[in-house]
Amino acid sequence: AAGVIQSPRHLIKEKRETATLKCYPIPRHDTVYWYQQGPGQDPQFLISFYEKMQSDKGSIPDRFSAQQFSDYHSELNMSSLELGDSALYFCASRTLTGSGEQYFGPGTRLTVT
């Protein structure tokens, strides 16, 4: 079965640089979520999209922005990167029908040096 695809899988950036993370949800899933997981931490919700419209915002810094495109893929844009942004970034998708379990992508490991 198709899974959530994230790219790149690993990314190394320097402080103050920008980064773009991409997510391709499972086909026919209408909701996309972004989570950030710091080292040794639990995942924290950043932002979500439903049918290409921003739905909810969590603890997403103002330096970050995201959007969902007409083909349902989503991008998380991160600017003025800080050392504390080093984390594993997950994209998850789901459909509103059923129990609503979210299926996670493999994550993008961002390292800011």
Add this chain to the structure above:
Amino acid sequence: AQKITQTQPGMFVQEKEAVTLDCTYDTSDPSYGLFWYKQPSSGEMIFLIYQGSYDQQNATEGRYSLNFQKARKSANLVISASQLGDSAMYFCAMREPYGGSQGNLIFGKGTKLSVKP
């Protein structure tokens, strides 16, 4: 506010034995969903099992079962016949109410399970 508590930072279990991972939750919403995810050392988050607040029976998925005690607000994960591949971090999560969100997840701090041969 919603909250998930996992009180066991680490657990050890002998291969082929059963193990219970604890999870308690707090919510004022009568409709909620509870999830368990497995995160191996490779990093991916793998969905294991779901329990809805109105479900009459405890959820089961293969070797995974959820011991749901609504009055105690607990949703413990039971893994039967542990395998070496079960060694991983396990997260309990709750879905935010749909009324104000699209159901993003709130996670507990996780329990690191180590299976001994």
